[in-house]
Amino acid sequence: MLExxxxxxxxxxxxxxxxxxxxxxHLAAEAxxxxxxxxxxxxxxxxxxxxxxxxxxxxxxxxxxxxxxxAEQLGAQAAFQLAESVRQIAYIAGRRAAQALPHAAxxxxxxxxxxxxxxxxxxxxxxxAPQMPDVLAALLEHTDRVLGQVGIAGYEAxxxxxxxxxxxxxxxxxxxxxxxxxxxxxxxxxxxxxxVYADLDRRLTTYLTALWRLRLMVRAVGGSPGxxxxxxxxxxxxxxxxxxxxxxVPAAAAxxxxxxxxxxxxxxxxxxxxxxxxxxxxxxxxALVSLIEDARVELLALQAFPGLRRLWLPFHEARPGGAVTxxxxxxxxxRALIDPDYRDGDAWVDKGRAMLFxxxxxxxxxxxxxxxxxxxxxxxxxxxxxxxARSYIVEPAYRDDNLGLWDFxxxxxxxxxxxxxxxxxxxxxxxxxxxxxxxxxxxxxxEEAVNRARPADAAAQEEGVPVARYPEWDYVIARERxxxxxxxxxxxxxxxxxxxxxxxxxxxxxxxxxxxxxxxARVSRPVRVRRRLDGDRLDIDAAIEAxxxxxxxxxxxxxxxxxxxxxxxxxxxxxxxxxSESTNDRVHEDGATVLDLERQSTALLAHAxxxxxxLFAIHAFCSNGRNEVRYQRLKxxxxxxxNQVKANLAGLTAGLSTRIGIALRHxxxxxxxxxxxxxxxxxxxxGEPSDIDVQERRYLVEDAxxxxxxxxxxxxxVFCVGLQSDGDRYLTRIFGRRNAVQVDRLELLPEKxxxxxxxxxx
Numbered sequence: 174m175l176e177x178x179x180x181x182x183x184x185x186x187x188x189x190x191x192x193x194x195x196x197x198x199h200l201a202a203e204a205x206x207x208x209x210x211x212x213x214x215x216x217x218x219x220x221x222x223x224x225x226x227x228x229x230x231x232x233x234x235x236x237x238x239x240x241x242x243x244a245e246q247l248g249a250q251a252a253f254q255l256a257e258s259v260r261q262i263a264y265i266a267g268r269r270a271a272q273a274l275p276h277a278a279x280x281x282x283x284x285x286x287x288x289x290x291x292x293x294x295x296x297x298x299x300x301x302a303p304q305m306p307d308v309l310a311a312l313l314e315h316t317d318r319v320l321g322q323v324g325i326a327g328y329e330a331x332x333x334x335x336x337x338x339x340x341x342x343x344x345x346x347x348x349x350x351x352x353x354x355x356x357x358x359x360x361x362x363x364x365x366x367x368x369v370y371a372d373l374d375r376r377l378t379t380y381l382t383a384l385w386r387l388r389l390m391v392r393a394v395g396g397s398p399g400x401x402x403x404x405x406x407x408x409x410x411x412x413x414x415x416x417x418x419x420x421x422v423p424a425a426a427a428x429x430x431x432x433x434x435x436x437x438x439x440x441x442x443x444x445x446x447x448x449x450x451x452x453x454x455x456x457x458x459x460a461l462v463s464l465i466e467d468a469r470v471e472l473l474a475l476q477a478f479p480g481l482r483r484l485w486l487p488f489h490e491a492r493p494g495g496a497v498t499x500x501x502x503x504x505x506x507x508r509a510l511i512d513p514d515y516r517d518g519d520a521w522v523d524k525g526r527a528m529l530f531x532x533x534x535x536x537x538x539x540x541x542x543x544x545x546x547x548x549x550x551x552x553x554x555x556x557x558x559x560x561x562a563r564s565y566i567v568e569p570a571y572r573d574d575n576l577g578l579w580d581f582x583x584x585x586x587x588x589x590x591x592x593x594x595x596x597x598x599x600x601x602x603x604x605x606x607x608x609x610x611x612x613x614x615x616x617x618x619x620e621e622a623v624n625r626a627r628p629a630d631a632a633a634q635e636e637g638v639p640v641a642r643y644p645e646w647d648y649v650i651a652r653e654r655x656x657x658x659x660x661x662x663x664x665x666x667x668x669x670x671x672x673x674x675x676x677x678x679x680x681x682x683x684x685x686x687x688x689x690x691x692x693x694a695r696v697s698r699p700v701r702v703r704r705r706l707d708g709d710r711l712d713i714d715a716a717i718e719a720x721x722x723x724x725x726x727x728x729x730x731x732x733x734x735x736x737x738x739x740x741x742x743x744x745x746x747x748x749x750x751x752x753s754e755s756t757n758d759r760v761h762e763d764g765a766t767v768l769d770l771e772r773q774s775t776a777l778l779a780h781a782x783x784x785x786x787x788l789f790a791i792h793a794f795c796s797n798g799r800n801e802v803r804y805q806r807l808k809x810x811x812x813x814x815x816n817q818v819k820a821n822l823a824g825l826t827a828g829l830s831t832r833i834g835i836a837l838r839h840x841x842x843x844x845x846x847x848x849x850x851x852x853x854x855x856x857x858x859x860g861e862p863s864d865i866d867v868q869e870r871r872y873l874v875e876d877a878x879x880x881x882x883x884x885x886x887x888x889x890x891v892f893c894v895g896l897q898s899d900g901d902r903y904l905t906r907i908f909g910r911r912n913a914v915q916v917d918r919l920e921l922l923p924e925k926x927x928x929x930x931x932x933x934x935x
Contacts, residue, residue, distance in 0.1 A: 204216065204241060207244040207249075215249070216249065216252065216253070219252075219256035223259060223260065226260050228259070228260075228268065229272060232259065232275070235272055236255070236259055239275035239276055239279040240252040242282065243278055246286070247282055247291055250288070251288050251292070255274070258274060261302070262302055265299075266302050266306035266307075266309040266310070269310045270302070270306070270309040270313060272310075273310045273314055276313075280320070281294050281317075284317065284320035284321055285320065285324075297332065301332055301336065304336055307347065308350040308351070311347070312332065315352065323361060330650040333647060333650060334364075337867075340799075340867070355395065358395060359371055362417075362418045368418065368422075369418050370393040370415055370416070370417055370418065371417075374391060374393070380435070381439050389411060391412075391435070392414050393417040394414045394415070395417040395418075404416070404574075405434075406434045406435070406438055407574045407577065408442070408573060408576075409576070413435065433571035436481060437467070437470075437471065437572055438577075440473065441466075443473070443474070444473045445466065445470055446539045447539070448577075449466075450579075455550070456560070458550035460499075460575075461545075461550045462546030462547065463567070463578055463579075464546070465510075465541075466542035466546075466578055467575075468511060471511060472510070472533075473536055475511075482511065485569075488569035489507060489511060489512060490569070491504040491507065491568070492505075493518050499558050499560035500568070502519065502522060504568040507572075509525070510526055510529060521549070521556070524552070528548070528549075638661065641659070641839060643656070643660065645657040645835065645876050647876075648875035657799060658835045659799070659800050660802045660804050660836075661801050661802065661803055662805070663803055663805050665806070665807050665824060667821055668820055668821075668822075668825070670816045673823055676773055677777070680773075680777065680923070684777060703715065704732040704734075705734045706731060706732055709735075710734065711733060711734060715730065715733045715734075716733045719731075719733050744788070744853060745787075746788070746854075747789070747792060747810075747852075748778065748855050749792055749837070749840050749854055749856045749857070750825070750857050751794065751831055751856070751857060751858035751859060751860070752768060752771075752825055755767070755831075756827040756859055757828075770923060771896075772822055773922075774923045777926070779808070779818070779822075781930075783813075789810070790810045791806075791818070791822065792805065792806055792843075793805045794832075795827070795829040796829055796831065796836075797864075799832070802839075804839055805821075807821040810843065810847060831860050831862050831873075832862060834862070834877040837856070837891065838883075841854070841889055853890045854890070856892070856893040856894070856908075857894045857926070858893065860897055861902075861903050862876070862877050862903070874903050874906060878908075890912075891908060892908065892914070893908040893914070894914050894929060895913060895915045896922065914929055
């Protein structure tokens, strides 16, 4: 009876789909096998409920097939949960997403393996479906790929990354979840715990500039279905290609490998000179000439920076002995040429080492590499050592593929990433562009212009210069998104400095009163004061001298105590002004805006701090999305408070949004360099953190709170003056109740801010 009911059910669900009787028989048998008899009736009700919900035949039939896979792996209850999710997704995101869900569920159970993890995956899909109904089907179609790399732990983080990054832009969201956007793959690698070159780019290119004053154009190359991920770095003139990631390499080792690789390529850029002509060289000779050239440029680099040996040497793992093959002998020779303590014992390895070291005085001549390489190649040929050009891989891992060393003449082809150097020796001439294709590549300047650092032009300065990338805290997944936001610094636009002077003259009474109050503050390291008539402890040296004098019959000095005093101010303060669009709001009958009051308050406070000699800076910020957090330096710690600073203050204009957390992180970078005992950031803001690419109000509040906590742990105090009537809602959450002050009457801000400063620093 039950079997008949299942057959009838399957016939109903099949509709006009053309499902054969044999398929129905098979599914009926699978249902009896994987779903307990007492739950078969429940399973049938779930199937009929989907039919009653008006879902397509494909969706209903997909559930039948894949729910049995889910039931087999995780039990019948998981299959029932899937049915409920299919109905929810159909209502939220439409039929296409609902049809994709059962197939995605079958992939998910293979990757997850437990009912709890499967339930968590379904909950995640349902939770974010309302935010991405247009791309939910695409997300589900890539379930196996995403879960296969990051598991359930990173799945939500990767999904949320796409939603945060797109900022409500449907086209960008579609590109991310269909993997048309390279950032999707990079984000997946990051969640999988792999180091992605993009996260290190700025640090490593700065490293090269510090070493050699080189400005190389570095491009990360990823893999694709028709093109595997490159195994080595490669270079061509002023452009360097590196693998986008290093699969299987631990994070710490990956950072060192990227750094070692770029340092090696930089050595080639400094010392290799013109390319070698291939001519009639055999693959073995090409490999050996390249090996000697690698060693030659590294020896020259070590003459300038001996510490590079500590970077390169750990990657040389060759040992004496073992099988005598060309690759093993060449790896041993590579180590012998860089490791002064290495002793191999093989005659061929020792000969190669002796030949190069005998030419130390000629190391700047690249032709010695060709000469030594040819001789060593002839020796290996006479030894009848086998060399397979197809399987040969340059060792150690940080060295490049040597393509940039050779001139292949007419045989040089379109060098797609991953091309084997020995293929280029044998291929037939081809027509067309002979440059390496790169969608990100820009028009190149001459090589020497590319390789040398150069100042930014005036137009770039006016438009703003990206100077740093900072993480941002995502409270939903409780982790920081690395290098998520970019700070772009803009030069201040000067205004009329005399307006600041006029204001100070009008408020001379306030200036005098505030200066007197702040002068009494003492923030410094305690200074030990010895030989006092009274104090909180004995001055041991003075007490001993007094006892000696008394024993000698002399009158002892009664000043035998010591104490600690604070004798000078020892603090640095960074005043951080919010100049977002809302500061254009008028708050006074005479037309004064919030920004006017910020400007006046800052002028009063700056005057007092300058008179007292306090170390201070004045910066301002606003934001235009995470990729443009605008930052202006009106006054830095090292610059005097003069008419130029007053002009910068007078010229402030308001606009855009308020991304406080990133501005705080950038301000902290300056404060960390100050040598004072106490470091303070004083934020003046009139609005809740917000930005154009963030829909969730709590997101930027939690990020700002995380930034404040981080700064506090580093010994940097963060205080805030709030200029909004309902600011207590979020200011106390961000800064803490003791560190946030709400100004209820904005017209009193110019007087209240300096008084607050006195309270904070006394």
